[in-house]
Amino acid sequence: MSTKTFKKGSSFRSLPWIGPALLLIFIFVLWPVVELFLVSFREISVSGLIKGWAGTENYKALLDNSDLSGTLRRTAIWLVVVVTLTMALSLPLAQLMNANFRGRRFLRYSVIVPWAASLVITATSWKWILDPYFGIVTRIIVDLRIAEEPVDLLGDPRTSFIVLLAVGITVSLPFTSYVLLAGLQAIPKEIMEASLVDGASAWKGYWAITFPLLRPAFLVAAVINSVYVFNSFPIIWVMTKGGPAYETDTTTTFAYKVAFRDQDIGQSASLAVGNFFVILIFIMLFLKLSKWKELDQR
Amino acid sequence: MTITQINKKRKTSRKKRSKNSRIKSVSLSLTGIIVAFLFIFPYVTMLSTALKPKSDITDMPPTYFPKIYEWGNFIKVFQEIPFGMYMRNTLVISIATMIIGIIVAVPAAYYVARNNFRLRTPFLLLVLITQMFSPTSLLIGIYRELSIFNLVNTYQGLILVNVSFNLAFSVWILSSFFKSIPVEIEEAAFIDGASRFQTFRKISLPLAAPGIVTTAIFTFIAAWNEYVVAYTLASSPEKQPFSVGLSLLTGLYEVKWNFLFAGSLIAIIPIIILFISIEKYLVGGLTAGSVK
Numbered sequence: 001m002s003t004k005t006f007k008k009g010s011s012f013r014s015l016p017w018i019g020p021a022l023l024l025i026f027i028f029v030l031w032p033v034v035e036l037f038l039v040s041f042r043e044i045s046v047s048g049l050i051k052g053w054a055g056t057e058n059y060k061a062l063l064d065n066s067d068l069s070g071t072l073r074r075t076a077i078w079l080v081v082v083v084t085l086t087m088a089l090s091l092p093l094a095q096l097m098n099a100n101f102r103g104r105r106f107l108r109y110s111v112i113v114p115w116a117a118s119l120v121i122t123a124t125s126w127k128w129i130l131d132p133y134f135g136i137v138t139r140i141i142v143d144l145r146i147a148e149e150p151v152d153l154l155g156d157p158r159t160s161f162i163v164l165l166a167v168g169i170t171v172s173l174p175f176t177s178y179v180l181l182a183g184l185q186a187i188p189k190e191i192m193e194a195s196l197v198d199g200a201s202a203w204k205g206y207w208a209i210t211f212p213l214l215r216p217a218f219l220v221a222a223v224i225n226s227v228y229v230f231n232s233f234p235i236i237w238v239m240t241k242g243g244p245a246y247e248t249d250t251t252t253t254f255a256y257k258v259a260f261r262d263q264d265i266g267q268s269a270s271l272a273v274g275n276f277f278v279i280l281i282f283i284m285l286f287l288k289l290s291k292w293k294e295l296d297q298r
Numbered sequence: 299m300t301i302t303q304i305n306k307k308r309k310t311s312r313k314k315r316s317k318n319s320r321i322k323s324v325s326l327s328l329t330g331i332i333v334a335f336l337f338i339f340p341y342v343t344m345l346s347t348a349l350k351p352k353s354d355i356t357d358m359p360p361t362y363f364p365k366i367y368e369w370g371n372f373i374k375v376f377q378e379i380p381f382g383m384y385m386r387n388t389l390v391i392s393i394a395t396m397i398i399g400i401i402v403a404v405p406a407a408y409y410v411a412r413n414n415f416r417l418r419t420p421f422l423l424l425v426l427i428t429q430m431f432s433p434t435s436l437l438i439g440i441y442r443e444l445s446i447f448n449l450v451n452t453y454q455g456l457i458l459v460n461v462s463f464n465l466a467f468s469v470w471i472l473s474s475f476f477k478s479i480p481v482e483i484e485e486a487a488f489i490d491g492a493s494r495f496q497t498f499r500k501i502s503l504p505l506a507a508p509g510i511v512t513t514a515i516f517t518f519i520a521a522w523n524e525y526v527v528a529y530t531l532a533s534s535p536e537k538q539p540f541s542v543g544l545s546l547l548t549g550l551y552e553v554k555w556n557f558l559f560a561g562s563l564i565a566i567i568p569i570i571i572l573f574i575s576i577e578k579y580l581v582g583g584l585t586a587g588s589v590k
Contacts, residue, residue: 139361272435
């Protein structure tokens, strides 16, 4: 870019242009962060009034909460299982979406649907599909003679979390496989063909040539997906409300329950502060991977 | 080997190859269609349920398809549940979010794309970090702050939160559009005596129109699908968007699943079409340009 017309201006002159955006980010994104930290050290009444400083009482209450350890364990499983399986499945899915065949457009549009549609609606539909009496899954299971009786997959703590994991994966796949598809499309055709012509098997060629070229897209998709999955609320909330009891809660739904159902704002805020630091780690990874500096340098 | 023999062999091998590739393409198509169906299965079930009359909903075991197709459910939904009100609220929130979002993001994106200034790097970094935050993790902070401003259970509160959390994507994608416009065009206008603002309004803005439309659609969809903030802040039905309203209906003693899903489909189908229309730009915007 030439520097003839637009010289390096002072920051003051930039304010009319970026000021409103800056203001909104400060007020509605950064202020809530500060408020969250403050509240975690406050004693708050049930009606939400500040009674005074609480020191680390809220954090102690959180650590004493008997449902915390199960929730932390489940959050780790939720994050690792959903992200790992999503990434593993989106590699072949992206490959299929990139292949040349009749019906490719139909596949691509179908994969977009869970991404575009409201997650609440998708989750509601799954809840209905899995209804022990009126749901279609019961019908399928009975028709296939897997079971005689209606099954309550969401009500049974042994199966409910597994079902949530599966739904979590189906709604994560569209984003990651579209990122990988974009990565695949950026690989020159000659390279892809060369990997086959050299007599290497398709499988070998994929891991030797295609995947290394896809790695940057793969990593970015994995990190962004991790944040989405960690913050995921509607799937669990709509399908089980974290129940039965706390059996399917992750830290995100657990924090919501503690704040808005048990009315313990302080304790919930201290958990949210923990969540904040987890997200911060992902942000660091993202900044490291992303090419934001390219836009920066122009 | 005689020439005819060689030719014959060639022929059969070609035939074999074309047969192989046909098998390959048919099996690809088959796989593709099965995989596609797995993704749309919940929505197909929704459609089948939405078309069932009330008596069929509680069939045990349920039927795969409606016995009678009640297309009228898509009209009756407006009387059976407060769907019209939910849609009005959703439209108000999404349209306002889209308009304010564009008004705020366009100048910022343009300035960032065209100027070098000291705040530039910190601003870009801030925008990127915001992109990774979701209101879900900051809910308590948002709730308490909005109570201070008296914005709990108001359209304004929901709109402002939606705008702020979507600014990152908007600024990012818009500035890449502005950057793709050759500077020379603007310089020419500048030399012809146009002011800075005139150049922006008459030259750059129209050229970036596709980017602005893409961004507007994305912001609109994000606000349309937003759930957790509205669920927490919009306590009265008169303010609830469809995502909250419909989800609360499933908690009632008698759930009108057919109408619930008829409404759901009305709410998601236009959005899916809009989403497909901006698909090309989504990956670039959401990964902040790190993939394409």
